[in-house]
Amino acid sequence: MRHVLLHTAFVLIILGNIVNAQVYLTKNEALALYLGDKVERKTIFLTDEQINHIQQKAKAKVESKILTYYVSPRGYAFFETRTIRTMPATFMILITPRGTVGAVEMLAFYEPEDYLPPKKWLNTFQQKTFDDDLWLKRGVYNIAGATLSANAITESVRRLLVTYELAIKKGE
Numbered sequence: 001m002r003h004v005l006l007h008t009a010f011v012l013i014i015l016g017n018i019v020n021a022q023v024y025l026t027k028n029e030a031l032a033l034y035l036g037d038k039v040e041r042k043t044i045f046l047t048d049e050q051i052n053h054i055q056q057k058a059k060a061k062v063e064s065k066i067l068t069y070y071v072s073p074r075g076y077a078f079f080e081t082r083t084i085r086t087m088p089a090t091f092m093i094l095i096t097p098r099g100t101v102g103a104v105e106m107l108a109f110y111e112p113e114d115y116l117p118p119k120k121w122l123n124t125f126q127q128k129t130f131d132d133d134l135w136l137k138r139g140v141y142n143i144a145g146a147t148l149s150a151n152a153i154t155e156s157v158r159r160l161l162v163t164y165e166l167a168i169k170k171g172e
Contacts, residue, residue, distance in 0.1 A: 035072035
């Protein structure tokens with residue numbers, strides 16, 4: 001009986017998290033909103049040397065040698081799906097042709113809403129470059145109750161800014 005109660009409690013917890021799940025924008029909606037209708041999908045293959053450079057400079061792990069992104073005259077859109085605590089979040093990071101952050105947009109968030117960074121916080125990345133102090137509690141303020149979310153997004157911004165400079169801008 002105890003086993004059945006534990007199993008039921010576990011299922012209720014999982015269902016509770018699924019009920020809290022929110023999809024705010026689809027990838028296509030985000031692309032249309034930020035890049036317009038002339039969007040090209042590109043894929044690059046990072047070399048071991050590039051990965052080592054990115055990881056050292058950004059202090060963030062590169063998970064794959066393959067990077068897909070979307071480009072238009074308005075900028076470059078990168079989509080990230082990261083596990084925040086136990087559930088995924090998907091967000092878009094837009095880098096302008098000048099190499100600054102144009103936007104950070106949350107597309108889907110499956111953790112409880114308490115861990116969701118507010119739009120005002122996401123907007124603090126706008127116009128930032130890698131040379132800005134992109135670390136929590138330094139150049140980026142922390143969010144009470146959403147530290148793991150804030151850290152994941154900040155780390156992705158650093159990594160993608162370095163990747164843009166090293167592998168995309170130099171390749172154009």
